[in-house]
Amino acid sequence: MQSPETFPALAYETSLQLNADGELRHLLTLKGLSRDLLTALLDEAQHFVSQPGSATIRSRSLAGRTVANLFFEPSTRTRASFDLAGKRLGADVLNLDVNTSSRKKGESILDMIYTLQAMHVDIMVIRDASAGVPAYIAHHVEDHVSILNAGESDVSHPTQGLLDLLTIRQRLGKFENLIVTIVGDIAHSRVARSAAEGLHTLGVGELRLVSPPSLAAAPDDMPYARSLDNLDDGLRDANVVMALRIQRERIADLDGIPDSDQYFEQYGVSKKRLQVAAPDVIVMHPGPMNRGIEIESTLADSPASVITQQVSNGVAVRMAVLEWVSRTMASR
């Protein structure tokens, strides 16, 4: 076997995401994107939102374009979301399950990318367990190809961040006066990181990160946020509470992490615990949920929950991003 591939720890540079005219070409991270750009992306996504049961918003703006979903980690919901987003814009969508194919044969990831590029794939949607992969690929593709990060190790998940922002904006309007609390395995969460970056740029009132001490963010990570290990302190007056998925198999392996029942007792978001939050608090979760561990099951199904709205917004956000980078290509 070849030795495992390693990827340079590229600094995410705004210049890598934006072209010479300052337009979005790749979406790798929300870090460094301007408030104006984030707001414009949310506005665009809002156009693609339709009500449950009503006809989906569709267009042919990506007709003739090819989108490849290149998932090196298994995924149902994010893959399905990008798949539908591409199809509803008229793109040809190529779904590649890469675990079972060429990467096994020792082909480098770049050679696989060059191959797709040579097949005239315009937009590559990448999920990978290794940090740095999307930026590494973006750094190497030709000018006419866009890279979208669909989940990168514990680093970044920018379309998830955007759908979280969109959901908050739909429910609560402006960000400036909001207290947002993220609860769970902060240390390993790309979801928390992207949400935090977006919220920071949009000027959120206060951002709190609640976790067991062993799962807290590093001190210099997200310095604009306040880290706590007490859930009640974290929930006090919160307008938005986002519970993160706990991987129970990981919990058993780590010292200092409570088991499932203990976890729910200490860090599970429940109706009772939320009594200290703002009266109109909304509850978010990126899914898939472990009901009864990180979130109380009845809370997940209550009117305070915006979890399915997040999913709907996910398709809308991905349509907006696909259309946006496609427009950037066309303007070359």
Next chain:
Amino acid sequence: MQSPETFPALAYETSLQLNADGELRHLLTLKGLSRDLLTALLDEAQHFVSQPGSATIRSRSLAGRTVANLFFEPSTRTRASFDLAGKRLGADVLNLDVNTSSRKKGESILDMIYTLQAMHVDIMVIRDASAGVPAYIAHHVEDHVSILNAGESDVSHPTQGLLDLLTIRQRLGKFENLIVTIVGDIAHSRVARSAAEGLHTLGVGELRLVSPPSLAAAPDDMPYARSLDNLDDGLRDANVVMALRIQRERIADLDGIPDSDQYFEQYGVSKKRLQVAAPDVIVMHPGPMNRGIEIESTLADSPASVITQQVSNGVAVRMAVLEWVSRTMASR
């Protein structure tokens, strides 16, 4: 690991399948559907039948609709059949192989369904090894979503039942004067059950179920049918003979089940055994076949065999059902 999900043994209620106006909204089982509705579905399916080599019948009646094929059991033919049916009606089709994704992470099946619903999936085609899953899902989805059962444990496989009915009607016309004999592992066969339910409703002359005693239906299951363990008795004057797939790996494990050679000797449908049947008898099999075990290979390829016609009808039936439930949605 989470404990395995269990599903309530829901009584299949006609009211769950039909909307307030009595129109078909979900297709979960043929049981309880009226003769008029079954006949109308067969008539609709007949419109989608085309001759081998001629152009396929197509329409755009599902353009803008999203169909998700959610298969929790592996399948080639049924999945391909629904995939093509959806595409030939202009739908966006999402194929989800769920063994390798979220269900592993402990997400409940309902949360997966709610996620797809939030992505504006209009029709979910479900195959599952557990009894009760399609009805359980149908009970929980919103008004604008339809559930189609694509194979449920040993309980129900209604589109297979419809394609069997359509094939019989095409070849032999009316059902009233027919003797239909189903041979094989009746106890575990969702195919037998759905065919029997449909045939009963359409007033078949006589329905016989032939199997080794250990694989016979329970006494109160399909009481309108006659159970036999002697193949020659079962085939006498039969107009239709349907052989069922025998899973040889299961045969070795069970006491009282003959091995493959013995099985063919006692229960294999062959030209010679068919000499006691009606002169124009037709032979059916749901596939995939084990030639030389449940059916003689030369018989499967003979003019009496309607096995490939069943497959063609399968696409037509699925197009009809997709279009029908889609029309029910639109009329809300």
Next chain:
Amino acid sequence: MQSPETFPALAYETSLQLNADGELRHLLTLKGLSRDLLTALLDEAQHFVSQPGSATIRSRSLAGRTVANLFFEPSTRTRASFDLAGKRLGADVLNLDVNTSSRKKGESILDMIYTLQAMHVDIMVIRDASAGVPAYIAHHVEDHVSILNAGESDVSHPTQGLLDLLTIRQRLGKFENLIVTIVGDIAHSRVARSAAEGLHTLGVGELRLVSPPSLAAAPDDMPYARSLDNLDDGLRDANVVMALRIQRERIADLDGIPDSDQYFEQYGVSKKRLQVAAPDVIVMHPGPMNRGIEIESTLADSPASVITQQVSNGVAVRMAVLEWVSRTMASR
């Protein structure tokens, strides 16, 4: 378990590939196809070639047709190439991963083919590890179905051969005055065999096959080529050098095969070794590459390399073949 399926060692007959009017109906092998037909296929493919970054060439010539990609061996690039080729011509494309489905249940490959045929699949793209499978299938399908070989054991990979021919013709024009050298595991290479057959028909000046003695072609295989075991001799004045993939796992198992470092030393194509070749030599590789084993990494990325051009041409060639056999069908 059923005993493994075996396939008759069918002589590839031109008559199996061509219909009564001499038009291409199946593409199984380049062997026996006329120079005129090969040239016409390359001309047609050239129409589908577009420049990187420019819009892809598209048509609706396969609208209403169904293409099934039936891959019994895993593949990323060839499967993706056929998938995109079909979609860019407007076909409905059905991708079947057959390892995980019916073939496991003991269904014969022909029954699977008959099933797809009954679903009105017009064109079946077949990859299989067993020699003879595509011809065996082509021999059994109905008149209105075309079979395309997408890789057959070590025997044939005709669309790969065509894309290699197209790439050479684009870069170097005529074939008559060219020296073409193929380097690597000749004995087991379907890529080498198809390229050699096409080059021979098109009248290549000289064809050299370089390999370790244990991986050389049998003496009566490709008798029009010259087998060598010294790379420098093989590269002298060569206009085209094609390096083949070495499966390192196989190398360890076989006696007389050098290990990876030794292999590169003796048979790796590098800039330095190419100094004896023609000044405008082009370097080809079918992918996926093992950089540093069969080919020097910097050479693969140099201007002499036409490896990504091969990939682009692959889509164009497959579009041409799909359109061609579709036209043959329509003219019945």
